[in-house]
Amino acid sequence: MIELHLLILAIVVSFGFVFSYLAMKEHDLLKALALSSVQSTFFALGFYILAAPDIVLAYLAIAVGAYTALVILAISKTERYEVGE
Amino acid sequence: MKRDVVVAVSFLLAFLFIAYAVASKNVLGLGGTDLRPLGEFYLSHAFAHEGLTSHSPEVVTAIVWNYRGFDTLFETFVFFLAIMGALSVLRLDEEQLKQARELEATMPHRQMDLIVRATTKLVVVMIVSISASIALHGHLTPGGGFQGGSAMAVAALLLFVAFSKFTLERKGLTLGHTISAYALGLALILATVLAPVFLYGGRVLQINLLPGETGLFNLDVGEYTAVTFGFLTIFLILGIPEWIFKVVLRRELK
Amino acid sequence: MISFLLAYVTITLFAMVFLGIYGVVTRSNLIKKIIMLNVMGDAINMLFILIGYRLVFPVFPPIYERHLTFREFIERAVDPVPQALVLTAVVIGMAMNILLTTYAIQFYRLHGTIDARDIAEIVGGEGNESA
Numbered sequence: 001m002i003e004l005h006l007l008i009l010a011i012v013v014s015f016g017f018v019f020s021y022l023a024m025k026e027h028d029l030l031k032a033l034a035l036s037s038v039q040s041t042f043f044a045l046g047f048y049i050l051a052a053p054d055i056v057l058a059y060l061a062i063a064v065g066a067y068t069a070l071v072i073l074a075i076s077k078t079e080r081y082e083v084g085e
Numbered sequence: 086m087k088r089d090v091v092v093a094v095s096f097l098l099a100f101l102f103i104a105y106a107v108a109s110k111n112v113l114g115l116g117g118t119d120l121r122p123l124g125e126f127y128l129s130h131a132f133a134h135e136g137l138t139s140h141s142p143e144v145v146t147a148i149v150w151n152y153r154g155f156d157t158l159f160e161t162f163v164f165f166l167a168i169m170g171a172l173s174v175l176r177l178d179e180e181q182l183k184q185a186r187e188l189e190a191t192m193p194h195r196q197m198d199l200i201v202r203a204t205t206k207l208v209v210v211m212i213v214s215i216s217a218s219i220a221l222h223g224h225l226t227p228g229g230g231f232q233g234g235s236a237m238a239v240a241a242l243l244l245f246v247a248f249s250k251f252t253l254e255r256k257g258l259t260l261g262h263t264i265s266a267y268a269l270g271l272a273l274i275l276a277t278v279l280a281p282v283f284l285y286g287g288r289v290l291q292i293n294l295l296p297g298e299t300g301l302f303n304l305d306v307g308e309y310t311a312v313t314f315g316f317l318t319i320f321l322i323l324g325i326p327e328w329i330f331k332v333v334l335r336r337e338l339k
Numbered sequence: 340m341i342s343f344l345l346a347y348v349t350i351t352l353f354a355m356v357f358l359g360i361y362g363v364v365t366r367s368n369l370i371k372k373i374i375m376l377n378v379m380g381d382a383i384n385m386l387f388i389l390i391g392y393r394l395v396f397p398v399f400p401p402i403y404e405r406h407l408t409f410r411e412f413i414e415r416a417v418d419p420v421p422q423a424l425v426l427t428a429v430v431i432g433m434a435m436n437i438l439l440t441t442y443a444i445q446f447y448r449l450h451g452t453i454d455a456r457d458i459a460e461i462v463g464g465e466g467n468e469s470a
Contacts, residue, residue, distance in 0.1 A: 001396050002341060002394050002395075002396055003340055003341060003344065005398075006341060006344040006345060006348070007344060009344075009348055010344050010347050010348050010351075013348050013351045013352060013385070014351060016355070016381075017351050017354060017355050017358070020355060020358060020359075020378045021358060023374060023375075023378070024358065024361075024362045024366070024371075024375060029368070029370055029371065029374075032371065032374055033374060036374050036377065036378065039378065039381070040381065043381050043385060046385060047385065047388060050385075050388050050389060050392050050417075051392070051398050051399065051400045051401075051417045052388050052400065052417070052422050052425075053227035053400050053402075054145050054146075054227045054228065054229065054232065054422060054426060055384075055388065055422055055425055055426065055429070056227075057219060057227060057228060057232035057236075058231050058232045058235065058426060058429050058430075059384075059429055061232060061235035061236045061238075061239055062235050062429060062430075062433050063377075063381070065235060065236075065238065065239035065242065066235055066238055066239065066242075066316055066433065067377070067433065067436055069242050069320065070319070070320075070323070070436060070437065070440055071370065071373065071374070071436075071440060073320075073323045073324065073440075074323075074370060074440040074443060074444055075370060076327070077323075077327045077444050077447065078369075078370065078443065078444060078447040078453045079447075079453055082366070082368040082371055083368075083454065084366070084367055084368070084454075089365055092361065092364055092365065093361065096357045096360065096361055097357075099357070100353060100354060100357045103353055104349070104350045104353055104354075107349050107350075107353070108345075108346035108349055108350060109346075113349075113390055114390065115345060115349060115389060115390060115392075116341070116342070116345045116392075116394050117393065117394070118393055118394055118395055119393075120393070120413070120416075120418055121418060121420075123420055124391070124418035124419060124420050125413065127419055127420065128401060128412070128413055128416055128419065129409075129413060131403070132403050142402060142403035142404070143402050143403075144401040144402065144403070144419040145401060145402075145419050145422050145423055145426070148419055148420065148423040149423045149426060149427075153423060156427055157427065160427045160430055160431055163431055163434055164430060164431075164433075164434045166434075167434035167435070167437045167438050168434075168437065170438050170441070171437050171438060171441040174441050174442070174445050175441060175444075175445075226402070227400070227402065231426065231429075231430055319437055330448075
């Protein structure tokens with residue numbers, strides 16, 4: 001049964017890594033932010049598997065709620081597309 | 086281009102070295118089956134012990150507010166500094182705020198559909214009650230001050246999206262009110278931190294002297310208020326559209 | 340099997356830390372740098388909580404419930420100290436994000452661009468002019 005917990009944790013962390021790599025390669029900043037918040041949701045699931053319920057509540061509300069709203073407001077006041085290679 | 090390759094190769098070498106050290110030689114001590122002595126001390130002394138107890142079955146809240154209370158006190162101070170820093174860069178004084186509100190009144194305000202508005206009213210009441218439950222039961226169940234505060238900030242953001250910011254400001258959620266409520270939350274935390282010195286003759290943050298569980302409860306309520314209204318201050322000052330800022334600041338230059 | 344999965348999780352988390360640092364160094368848009376800084380911070384927080392995890396089967400969070408005996412609680416609960424440290428780190432990370440986005444907006448207002456290399460040219464200094 002310990003293997004089952006660790007297997008779910010390995011799957012969740014792999015998905016987080018893939019989504020954060022996609023967020024780095026993206027040139028449209030709003031899409032990169034959406035991919036980053038999907039990565040945060042997967043990590044909140046990983047925190048639940050690691051038996052840390054306080055961190056799940058704080059992390060989910062901050063990283064998907066307040067942080068995403070803050071960066072969307074910042075993007076709306078500056079430019080949306082990233083220039084460069 | 087060449088600098089990117091050098092950076093990538095050096096990071097790859099550093100990563101391989103650290104991965105080998107952690108996974109093979111077990112430098113960090115991962116995956117054991119017994120507790121470290123400090124963790125065992127906190128787990129066994131937090132609830133019902135004769136010595137340095139904390140009267141709360143939730144060990145993480147006991148560590149955060151009681152055993153390592155100064156860390157949390159200064160972290161609240163760091164959050165306060167961040168909000169003051171952001172307000173000092175994006176500041177508008179009274180007269181400019183009035184001009185900004187007049188300019189906002191000329192914009193066409195689009196509220197959302199009737200379905201979205203009616204559902205938002207129900208969902209916001211549920212979110213506010215759940216966040217209050219998370220914050221006020223912080224010494225018994227998982228939760229505490231920050232978790233409840235950020236959840237209620239999310240409820241306020243939902244209201245910004247469904248109704249417009251102009252409607253909320255007309256109902257009374259202005260910048261002055263949120264700053265005053267933020268100061269009230271911080272004053273409650275400060276009063277609970279200094280209460281053992283003036284009322285019971287102990288030291289600062291010795292909240293075991295307060296009767297029952299009042300110490301942790303007051304600290305949770307103070308942190309809940311402070312974090313909610315801190316986030317709301319930032320979102321209210323950042324929610325003003327950019328063209329209004331340019332017009333108002335250009336008038337300041339003349 | 341257990342040690343393989345634990346090594347895999349640790350190596351992926353370290354790879355994510357290095358991906359975050361690589362994104363901060365290489366990309367020149369200020370907001371992309373802020374997003375990659377958060378990716379690095381999340382990976383480090385999860386690594387911290389993984390240090391406190393115990394490989395026993397009915398693993399409990401560190402909250403004392405009334406139906407457990409005290410001996411059982413100490414034998415099965417997870418270490419609470421890294422969780423308290425990560426809670427502080429999450430709030431301080433959010434405070435840092437508030438300040439960083441405010442300064443990015445102010446840079447855009449003052450200089451008209453949000454590219455880090457163009458801002459370095461405009462502000463001046465030695466070695467910042469491109470040929």
